[in-house]
Every structure is written in C-alpha cells, then in structure tokens.
Amino acid sequence: MRKSIATVCLSGTLEEKLTAIAAAGFDGVEIFENDLLASPLSPERVRDRTAELDLTIDLFQPFRDVEAVPEDLLARTLRRAEKKFAVMERLGADLMLVCSSVSPAALDDDALAAEQLRLLAERAAAHGIRIAYEALAWGRHVNTYDHAWRIVRQADHPALGTCLDSFHILSRGSGPKGIEEIPGEKIFFLQLADAPLMAMDVLQWSRHYRCFPGQGGLDVAGLLEHVLRTGYDGPLSLEVFNDVFRQGDTARTAVDALRSLIALEEAAGRTDLPAPVVPTGFAFAELASTGLELPALLTELGFARTGRHHSKPVELWEQGDARIVLNSGLDATTGHPEPALAAIGLETPDPAASAGRARALLAPVLPRHRAVADAPLDAVAAPDSTELFFCRTEHPDHPSWTGDFRACVISPRAASAAPAGITHIDHVALTQPRYHFDEASLFYRAVLGLRPHESLELADPYGLLRSRAVSGADGSVRLALNVAQIRPGSGPSGSLWQHIALHSRDIVATARRLRERGAPLLPIPDNYYDDLEARHELDPGLHRTLRELGLLYDQDDSGTFLHLYTATVGRVFFEIVQRIDGYQGYGAANAPVRLAAQHARTR
Numbered sequence: 001m002r003k004s005i006a007t008v009c010l011s012g013t014l015e016e017k018l019t020a021i022a023a024a025g026f027d028g029v030e031i032f033e034n035d036l037l038a039s040p041l042s043p044e045r046v047r048d049r050t051a052e053l054d055l056t057i058d059l060f061q062p063f064r065d066v067e068a069v070p071e072d073l074l075a076r077t078l079r080r081a082e083k084k085f086a087v088m089e090r091l092g093a094d095l096m097l098v099c100s101s102v103s104p105a106a107l108d109d110d111a112l113a114a115e116q117l118r119l120l121a122e123r124a125a126a127h128g129i130r131i132a133y134e135a136l137a138w139g140r141h142v143n144t145y146d147h148a149w150r151i152v153r154q155a156d157h158p159a160l161g162t163c164l165d166s167f168h169i170l171s172r173g174s175g176p177k178g179i180e181e182i183p184g185e186k187i188f189f190l191q192l193a194d195a196p197l198m199a200m201d202v203l204q205w206s207r208h209y210r211c212f213p214g215q216g217g218l219d220v221a222g223l224l225e226h227v228l229r230t231g232y233d234g235p236l237s238l239e240v241f242n243d244v245f246r247q248g249d250t251a252r253t254a255v256d257a258l259r260s261l262i263a264l265e266e267a268a269g270r271t272d273l274p275a276p277v278v279p280t281g282f283a284f285a286e287l288a289s290t291g292l293e294l295p296a297l298l299t300e301l302g303f304a305r306t307g308r309h310h311s312k313p314v315e316l317w318e319q320g321d322a323r324i325v326l327n328s329g330l331d332a333t334t335g336h337p338e339p340a341l342a343a344i345g346l347e348t349p350d351p352a353a354s355a356g357r358a359r360a361l362l363a364p365v366l367p368r369h370r371a372v373a374d375a376p377l378d379a380v381a382a383p384d385s386t387e388l389f390f391c392r393t394e395h396p397d398h399p400s401w402t403g404d405f406r407a408c409v410i411s412p413r414a415a416s417a418a419p420a421g422i423t424h425i426d427h428v429a430l431t432q433p434r435y436h437f438d439e440a441s442l443f444y445r446a447v448l449g450l451r452p453h454e455s456l457e458l459a460d461p462y463g464l465l466r467s468r469a470v471s472g473a474d475g476s477v478r479l480a481l482n483v484a485q486i487r488p489g490s491g492p493s494g495s496l497w498q499h500i501a502l503h504s505r506d507i508v509a510t511a512r513r514l515r516e517r518g519a520p521l522l523p524i525p526d527n528y529y530d531d532l533e534a535r536h537e538l539d540p541g542l543h544r545t546l547r548e549l550g551l552l553y554d555q556d557d558s559g560t561f562l563h564l565y566t567a568t569v570g571r572v573f574f575e576i577v578q579r580i581d582g583y584q585g586y587g588a589a590n591a592p593v594r595l596a597a598q599h600a601r602t603r
C-alpha cells in the first residue's frame with residue numbers, strides 16, 4: 001500500500017522534512033498547514049519540490065471549526081475555505097482534512113452540520129477538491145468516528161467522505177469493528193498513530209505523546225484490519241504529534257516512521273516480508289578495550305583466554321557458554337575511547353535470513369569486513385550504534401566466527417583462572433540515545449522479532465531512567481534498553497553505562513569465590529538489607545548470606561532472582577545473576593540502590 005506521513009511528525013523546516021521523507025522512501029505527504037505558513041517556499045515551489053522528490057501531496061490539513069455554525073458565521077467559514085482552496089490548487093493538493101469543531105459557537109445539530117459540510121463539499125468540488133471529515137476525540141459535539149460518519153452519510157455528497165484517525169478512535173476506547181459499516185470509498189483518508197497507555201486529558205495525550213504504530217499500547221494493527229475489510233485502498237498515513245520526534249534527527253525519525261508502517265502492514269497481513277528469525281542466544285559480546293583492566297576483571301570472574309585472532313588484535317575469552325571478545329584494535333576506527341561494548345553476536349538458525357529481514361525493515365546494514373572474524377558475518381547497527389552480528393557458532397553447515405581464533409595455551413596461573421560457575425550470557429543492557437527510545441523498542445521487535453516488555457521508570461539519584469526489556473519468547477535472548485532522562489552533564493557518566501549480565505549456576509558460590517579473589521564488586525548499603533527483611537519473609541540464613549556477600553534479591557510470580565555487580569570499567573560493568581524457578585525480570589526493584597552505589601564509586 002502507499003505510505004505517507006504528515007509533515008508535523010518531524011523536526012525541521014518544510015524543506016528539511018520533505019527531503020527526509022523522500023529519502024526514507026515514503027510515497028506521499030500530508031502537508032500540515034503550519035509547516036507551509038512558516039515556510040519561505042511558495043505553494044508552487046512546494047508542489048515542484050515534492051514532485052522532484054517523487055512524493056505526492058495526499059492531504060492538506062487541518063481546516064477547523066466548520067460544521068454546525070450559526071447562519072451568520074457561515075459566510076465567514078466559506079470565505080476562509082475559498083482562500084484555502086486557492087492555496088491547495090497552487091500546491092496541487094486535492095484532499096482537505098476538516099476536523100470536527102471545537103468552537104463554543106458550534107451547535108449540537110447534526111442536520112445543520114451535514115447541510116453545511118455538504119455546502120463546503122459543493123464549493124470544494126468546484127475546485128476539484130474533496131473534503132475528508134474527521135472526528136477529533138475532543139470535538140465539541142462530534143468526537144467519535146461513527147458520529148462523523150453519520151453526518152457524512154446524511155450530507156450525501158460525492159466530494160465529502162470521512163477521515164479515520166486511529167488515535168482519536170482508540171484513545172476513546174471506541175470499538176473499531178463499526179468501521180466495517182462504512183463503505184471503503186467513503187473513507188477518504190486513514191491516519192495512523194499509536195500512543196503509550198496513559199490516564200490523562202485526551203488532547204494533551206494526542207498533542208504530546210502520540211508515537212508511531214508499534215511503539216505504544218494501542219491496537220493499531222487491529223484497527224487497520226477493520227479498515228482494510230471495507231475495501232479502503234488509499235494511503236496508510238502517519239500523523240504523530242510527539243515532543244521528542246519534534247526535536248529529533250529528521251532523517252532518522254523518518255526512517256523509524258517508515259519502519260513502523262512496514263511492520264504494521266505485515267501485522268495486518270498485507271505484505272510478505274521475510275519472517276523474523278528470532279535469535280536463540282548470545283554468540284558473544286565484544287568489548288573495545290586496550291588496557292589491562294578488562295583482562296584482569298575477566299580473569300577474576302573466572303574467564304579464560306582461549307583464543308587469539310589469527311590476524312587482528314582480538315582475543316576470545318570463555319567460561320561455560322559465555323564468550324567475551326576483547327578487541328584492542330577498535331579505538332581509532334570506531335571512536336571507542338575506553339572499555340565499551342562495541343558489538344553483540346546473536347546466535348541465529350539462519351544468519352542470511354536474519355540479515356534479509358533486517359534489510360527489509362530498513363536496519364542499517366554494516367560492511368562485512370568489520371567483523372571480528374574473517375568468516376563472513378552479516379551485521380546491522382542497532383539504534384545505539386552497537387553492532388549486531390548474526391552468527392551460527394560451531395555448526396557443521398555454517399562457517400563459524402570462532403574458526404578465526406587460534407587456541408591459546410591457557411596459562412597455569414593457578415586458582416585465579418579457575419571457572420566461577422558462569423554458564424552463559426543472561427542479558428545485555430544497552431543505553432539508548434536520548435531521543436531514540438521508542439525507535440529502539442520498535443527496532444528490536446520488528447527487526448529481530450523480540451517481544452517488548454513493560455516500560456519502567458527507575459530512580460537514579462540524578463534523575464529518572466526509563467527501562468524496557470525485549471526478549472525472545474523462551475528468554476534465551478534478553479536485552480535491557482535504558483535511557484537516561486538525566487540532564488546532560490549532571491550525574492557522572494551513568495547515562496553511558498552498558499552492562500553484560502552473566503548467569504551463574506550457583507551465585508552464592510560464585511560470589512564467595514569472587515570475594516576470595518578480591519574482585520571489585522559493588523558495595524550494597526546495609527539499609528537495603530534492613531528493607532529487604534521488611535519486604536520479604538526470607539529465610540534468616542539466606543538473608544544473612546545476602547547481606548554478607550552483597551547480593552541483591554528480587555522475586556516475581558514465578559521465581560526469585562539473586563544478583564550482584566562488578567565495579568565499572570570505562571563504560572562497562574558486569575552483573576552476575578541467578579534466575580531461580582523461572583524468574584522473568586531483571587531486578588528492576590533494586591536498580592535505584594545499584595545506581596546510587598555506582599555513582600558513589602565513580603564520583
């Protein structure tokens with residue numbers, strides 16, 4: 001289906017918006033009138049520019065406060081309309097959106113509304129223009145789509161149809177099934193927006209918090225299915241008012257927007273994209289590191305250096321199925337100035353299919369030569385620029401990245417190198433760029449087929465952190481996405497931290513071993529343990545052990561979670577976790593204590 005976007009969705013001038021919309025690959029635009037009013041470009045120039053960019057102008061909007069006005073105001077409304085029809089002719093736009101009136105002067109009179117809209121349509125038709133009438137969720141008398149449709153039907157003019165807007169329909173909890181009663185040819189336009197579920201005034205919610213479909217909590221795909229059953233074959237058009245997108249990177253937001261429509265079309269069964277290939281585990285985590293700190297920490301954590309790349313300054317460290325790649329050749333090329341997470345290897349049953357899916361969803365594909373290994377590895381850049389490699393580790397049908405490492409002779413440096421019970425990488429926590437949190441959760445859901453979990457707010461001493469996990473259905477791949485709301489430069493580097501969580505089969509034994517080795521672990525304040533005792537009726541022996549070893553505790557409906565943290569090295573720290581009886585979370589309840597302890601150590 002054709003895909004369009006309203007200029008109001010993006011940051012920048014009209015010219016910048018049109019350029020970004022075309023570059024992302026949209027077919028058309030809704031010109032939001034304010035963008036035109038503020039532009040030095042004449043309507044003719046905008047028409048020519050959109051044509052040059054191979055975009056169509058699918059809608060001009062909004063025209064407000066039209067219907068059901070007292071007779072004495074009608075002439076003024078029509079005069080105003082004629083002026084806008086003239087602008088539309090210069091733009092080459094032939095569809096005008098009229099949104100339901102919010103004016104105190106409007107009368108609660110459907111027959112009058114229909115009569116006046118009919119008159120407006122009559123005038124529009126004389127210019128070759130059609131009118132799409134939309135119910136705003138906060139319209140004075142008309143605020144539901146079915147009411148707007150009744151008026152359109154009553155007006156009965158070929159140049160008058162309705163515009164459906166998923167936000168107005170779903171935000172009010174109107175059942176979208178009734179859409180199927182509208183003939184498809186009378187739905188002149190379809191605007192799509194999602195929004196996070198919030199209890200607030202609907203106008204404020206609409207004007208500040210709309211987001212692209214798949215980024216919020218509304219069932220936009222379900223609504224689209226009802227619309228498509230009517231035979232509607234106009235464009236799918238995004239109309240999102242969002243405070244963050246208004247200040248974001250224009251080109252990038254446009255790509256994010258188009259990705260949301262591609263995924264939405266798929267969810268409504270209207271395309272056959274290559275299916276998502278859900279990753280089945282972590283092949284490795286790659287850290288950029290030149291100093292000795294990370295090798296020392298990995299040794300204390302019980303990792304052994306098992307391989308050296310045959311031609312690059314890259315080492316493989318392993319413990320159980322947890323693999324960490326240390327790359328000391330990255331600084332110059334990628335600008336990682338200190339120990340930082342550079343890449344994640346995701347285990348997938350079909351790396352080429354994973355890459356194909358990623359390409360179809362507009363993920364930035366990376367050149368293959370960047371790979372740690374020489375075995376060809378497909379990779380894409382995640383929204384925070386972490387590189388995601390698609391791997392098939394040591395499988396007979398596929399070249400393995402591990403084949404490029406030569407086995408190291410493991411030094412007999414005695415006890416300190418003995419394993420500490422780590423079995424695999426449990427999850428990786430990535431810090432998202434400030435204005436790209438919604439983009440990130442959609443990216444992981446659409447590109448990798450991971451399931452987003454609830455969005456949480458965590459208190460950091462210096463501000464709030466928003467956090468949302470995404471995971472595969474069986475929990476074998478979990479990513480925690482965090483974004484700091486902290487004012488730049490306030491807290492220490494907390495807004496940049498990333499971490500790798502390692503699973504232990506017996507975290508109490510692991511913690512004891514790490515303490516014996518003098519590993520730099522994060523100290524947890526005593527107050528935390530006093531509170532823990534109040535909140536949970538823990539076995540006194542377990543409670544003592546937690547306090548003694550600095551372990552944190554959480555529980556959910558299915559099980560319990562024990563975890564601890566190392567000190568931070570550069571941007572990176574490690575967490576050791578043990579999930580008991582199917583615990584599904586990430587210890588979010590303990591995040592404020594952890595964050596405060598980390599800030600205390602880095603100040």
Ligand SMILES: O=C(O)c1ccc(O)c(O)c1
Nearest residue numbers: 062099134165206207239
């Ligand atoms: O917020 C508004 O006023 C507004 C205007 C035009 C629309 O199409 C809409 O959905 C909302």
Ligand SMILES: [Mg+2]
Nearest residue numbers: 134165191239
């Ligand atoms: Mg709308």
